[in-house]
Amino acid sequence: MLNAEKLKKSIASINPTAFIFYALIAWFVVAFLIYPNINIYYEIFFKGGKFSFEAAEKLLSSERAMRSLYNSFILAVSLVFTVNIVGVTLVLISEYFDIKGAKVLRLGYFTTLIYSGVVLVSGYKFVYGENGFITKLLASLFPSFDTTWFHGYWAVLFVMTFACTSNHVLFLSNAIRKIDFQTVEAAKNMGASTFYILWRVVLPVLKPTMFALTILIFLTGLAATSAPLILGGREFQTITPMILTFSNSMSSRDLAALLALILGLATLILLTIMIRFERKGNFMSVSKVKSELVKQKINNKLGNIAAHVLAYFLFLIYLIPVVLIVVFSFTDAHSISTATLDWNSFSLSNYIQVFSNMSAFKPYLVSIVYAAAASVTVVALALAASRILHKFNNKWTFALEYALLIPWMLPSTLIAIGLIVTFNTPRLIIGNSILVGTVWMLFLAYVIVHIPFTLRMVKASFFSLDSNLEDAAKNLGAKSFYTFRKVLLPIILPSTLAVLALNFNGILADYDLTVFLYHPLYQPLGIVIKNSTDAQALADTKALTLVYSVVLMFMSGITLYFVYGKKSRL
Template identity: 90%
Template sequence: MRTIRNQLASVNPIALIFYGLIVWFIVAFLIYPNVNIYYEIFFKDGKFSLDAAEKLLSSERAMRSLYNSFILAVSLVFTVNIIGVVLVLISEYFDIKGAKILRLGYFTTLIYSGVVLVSGYKFVYGENGFMTKLLAGLFPSFDPTWFHGYWAVLFVMTFACTSNHVLFLSNAIRKIDFQTVEAARNMGASTFYILWRVVLPVLKPTMFALTILIFLTGLAATSAPLILGGKEFQTITPMILTFSKSVSSRDLAALLALVLGLATLVLLTIMVRFERKGNFMSVSKVKSELVKQKINNKLGNIAAHILAYFLFLIYIIPVVLIIIFSFTDAHSISTATLDFSSFTLNNYLFVFSTMSAFKPYLVSIAYAAAASVAVVALTLVASRILHKFKNKWTLALEYALLIPWMLPSTLIAIGLIVTFNMPRLVIGNAVLVGTVWMLFLAYVIVHIPFTLRMVKASFFSLDSNLEDAAKNLGAKPFYTFMKVLLPIILPSTLAVLALNFNSILADYDLTVFLYHPLYQPLGIVIKNSTDAQALADTKAVTLVYSVVLMIMSGLTLYFVYGRKSRS
């Protein structure tokens, strides 16, 4: 205790104010709402009650949504892993002609995802979509309303959720020791045997982590079930959204969000336990770079190439058609027809010259910029504390800041709604529901864990001698931080800021719960354009939004990852 007092006595008063603000933020927005949601569910009138649980169990829609969510999550575990592994084998392991071009197609989900991706697939395969019109022309009996329900959601999410495979599994497969593969081949092992018994076992830890992430993604899916699921396939998150709009059913929304949160915690716990027990280390001491393997069987080689390019088309067609149709008039978009005379730049001119069309961009950019800067500033101060002091209090601080990583964004949103829809002393008796601050705070909260991990890693990679030298020269702590430490960690910090900005810009899953009706971000506008009653002009503007978002995402990824790989 005396040591802590001595440390506090030596801290600058301004720094103490920053530390106090961090503690207040953690208590007010990370701990209190998530504890209060339990109270609102089980102690609504001050007495313990299971009425909410009874209402949930007696609600056929709610129980069906739970069932559908788990069915979708289990299905995605199989489909995404199969497609993801195939993509990685095609682009990294087997010798496939045109692998570099194929890789570009497989990586398209990195530049457009979430509601933008789902709206793109509906634009292509929906009732009035280009591919649906094409198939209906080839097969007169083809049902134009085919793309909805469980199978449509599963199809879109299968190809949308392979981003982590092409990033992390590709990196894991490049680390396989080629000498082991060659030794197995020299012993007469077939290509399939080597793949099954030598290659895939090395990928187990990555595969297991990806499987947990896939299951959680399927469980908390929002955009795809909401846009494509229809009435026959409603999942947990859309149902939570429906319940949260009514005061009388918010306890059901909170309880469903709580079920989602408990499932998340259980799965994360299982993942940690299995990773600790597992032993997947390679026994090779001298590694040689993996050489792409040729498929000697002629029919197998042809089949692999056909599959590779078929998957490439599935990934690339929505992107290409979104870009092409963004340059056409409203009539071409509504009828899904292409004519050279219909090409125009009017859609882009309208978006960037009309305030009503450009407003969603301004709103999203303002939210993304403000939240990204705020979360980086918060984690910089927190990381500085964690780097400078090492005790049980800093350990508690770190765990508290990682709370949002253990909870689905749905539960965080419902916690904020339920807690701050009335005056609360912890925030000066203010009411946040119905203000622009709710969404801003939610963006900051959900991005704290990732940002903290990245910024903290930058701090702990610093040479401690730099700070000691500055101190010996008489520099004050704040001056040392601003002039010595911050310039060193600034590049990686700006990279994290750019990634956060990119992910917030078109967010829908969190935004739909908390956005202000007068300030609709891009994610909301894009989703609304997928409704059947949306005007053709609205869809044209949305296509422009999607293209510009893809360009911005691509540039962000290039400056964060592309330049690093070149250096």
Template identity: 40%
Template sequence: MRQNKSFRGLLPQIVVSWFLVTFVLLPNFGLLQHVFWSGTQITWAPFHKIFTSAIAMHALGNSLILGLSLAVTANLIGIFMALVVSYFDIKGARWLQAGYLTTIIYSGIVVATGYLFVYGRTGFVTRWLQQVWPHLSPDWFTGFPAVLFLMTFAATANHMMFLTTRIQQLDFQTIEAARSLGANQWQILTQIVLPALVPTLTTLTIMLFNTGLGAMSAPLILGGDHFSTITPTILTFTGNTGTYNLAAALSLLLGLMQVVLLLLGRWLDHRKRYAFKTKVPAPMRKQKIHQPFVNGLVHVVAYLIWLILLLPVGATIIFSLTSATAVATEKLGQFTWQNYVTILTTPATLNPIITSLVYATLSALAAILIGLIVARAVTRRQSAGLVNQTLAGVMYLPWLLPAPLIAIGLITTFGSAQLLVGNQILTGGLSLLLIGYTITRLPFSLRFLESLFYSVDANTEEAAQSMGAPALYRFGTVVLPQMKAGVLAILAMNILAHLSDYDLSVFLFSPLVQPLGVAIRANTDPANAVSGDGTVNGLVANLIYSVILMVIGAILLLVLRRQSHQMTSNTF
């Protein structure tokens, strides 16, 4: 009886260990073997080909330039946005915050298509500019400037999530003390407020660099013929059997750069920590800008950023309610709901929505379930052994790996029969995309679930244990209810992450079902944009897909925002 009970207790760890070994460790080791092993000896030929390939080196250089530029521009805009809504006393701050938060629900390939719709060849902004400058090329919004412009504003979501919360946690007594000693507003901002944000800003800067380094959607849609980055190049190489090794090697190189950057970020974070605390912290109060010119300038810039962010969102919503002719000419016509009815009742256009919802929800649940098992084990002193610590370490690996590296590892490994999955070939099937989605959400889920477990009142569980309650019963009735709100927030964020995913989906989706991100990308093709699939053309379909995703994202964001303050404070 004891042996059966012990086995049941170990069964979750056994299943999790099988999943992590099979789908996290094995594909990466398999990819290393595929790239570095030829016959019976080690080979460096794929890397030699990369460093002698003009296409690969050009893409690598573009990615590095984009990453460095984005770390500067998005940080400047993001810090300004966070200060406007959380630190300075700005008129209409609530409206500004609502506009700035659209970066969370309007992102990925959706935001790229939105900016293309507004600033592209037939966009109303382009037509207006051509009236002012008749010689302006209709393709002016392409290449590096267009990609950087889009990503600068789109990549500020984390600033609105994390940096605003960190500003609200500042101790107002410290600011008051500095003011009483004669410090002006600029000195307080640069010598007290910003230094206190350094740990958070270090993390955000590394994330921005990584975002630019692995950018996919924006360069693919707006890059044009002269600006291609690493990830689109990897996608091109995977389409040819003769260059598949180059794609794998380039993915490894991208992964190595991201690992180095993350390690650098951790070193910078631990090198110097800033703490401005008093014994009784006072809540933060918004600061008025006393200089009239500076106050006016801040207001103008704040609302200009707000307008830039809302222009694609507003155009998407408004034109989704018009006819296909109005969308093609970008001239408002009669408003109608018919396009929505057609999209939601035509299988060819409805299936991508259902596919993405199902895959995103199932993968979110799977990541949370695995995270709960491992986080529960590593946060309990009696079970936080070497095995469980190792499982947690493996779960954090996908945080260091770019999407193409994960995808190519899965494709390469499971393109042949593997004993660990019952000698089945998974590549080309329905399960590999679900596995890929789950893998990429493991680090995020584990990180925040650990924080939630540490915040649980241990006394209540000990009381239930002393009364003879079984472990599973204690967890379901005592521990989990205390974590319910946080778990729901993690679930919402996990679903939101993959609803319009393209970077991973384009490598792993099955021809039998097409996820929404792939469908949106296909609709940006000029041929599909005109004719589309079914009775609604591609341009109209993308607008409606974008609105539907924003509605779903807004609902999920309401769940997420309730717990973001708690989880962010635990993280930073």
């Protein structure tokens, strides 16, 4: 009874406008985060109102579907080994060993931070594909060289291996910088070799970061979309492209939903394992006073030469696609289609066409509008939710926080299929409207998938605020919204704008989520860039796509500089 009275008083004290806002947040959570993900189970196992395993039976009897599951797990396991080997090598080259030109090498290794996803895959296909620059070069040197070599499992594995090292160069680099140099020196004074120190002293300290990265790599391989779709061919189809194929037909949407559900269950299981491992682990440093790590020289002459050769070889692999994309973006359609360079073909005509021709600029404009609208909306939602979490501490705010983190536990594929299956018919919860086939569908999906990251970052800013500021404003007679707008928001604004910029960049060239939900009349950049990789794509289209890619890389680079550049060294 007492709790009920407290609840009534608490509700009565809330401003009517704030109460409406809280109600809207609750509606959004129920309608778009909880309902679609519950409804997908109903559509799979209770289709027609009766419990049935028909979808599972259809899946088991579908050779293509089972092969796609097998291929996805093979790719995920393979990437765990290849990405970790390459990623650890990059970090050791740039942070641990004394390699000449390490700062320049680091810039090359960081290129995956400014272009990723469909842009990166299309870039690698442009370089190594049937009509690619490197393929043409190899064919001219070796007349019997097979120009169709770059496709299937090995092509997908190669591209994703070098595409997925971004987290290593960010997080593992930070981890290795925190190693206590005194332990390395102590091991060296005891006569330990360079390899022994690396294996028994350095790598064990990196164990928790390595484990987290391994889980992320496995999940990335399992849910891969762009690389298998563009490079896999018919012989190497994975789960997500197969889900896309099934989702385009009403008769097989239950199969798409079941495949997406399997992907979601795998994600939840792996995240659970990671959380339990981190809780059991004890990775505290035994040193009370840490000294900064000094780069280690490789005393063995042959080993030193091999390390330098490997470092610059990897540098070329990372840099060549970026350089060729930029160079060929200034050439004409003939040079691009034939992968040849001629001084007379260089001009600014491709850039002029993109920014002066509305039909050429439209995909870019569509992506900008989507990215801006979704980024602002998700930041506003995160601000409101963080304000609630900061101001109140009860079971409802606890439930709200966990509900807003739901998209973090589910692959974007499952979220997309849940929205398609749920909102392709009128639903009372959204006013008996149909969202499938509208521009709102993709907008909502962008907001949903970016909520967890945005909430965590904004919430961290809120909880770092000095509570005395708000108390002082309240004592001076300021209302709650005025205090938030004039006192709290200006303090957290820089970090909030940084999150907004990162979200904007992430949405701008998105393909994996976009391909399921985009409106055919408003194709975003990700779709246009992927379409340009098809064999039947016109040379003029490919030229414009290169310009899109260069502009996206430039914008990503600028954003990363302002978000990270002034706070951390390259």
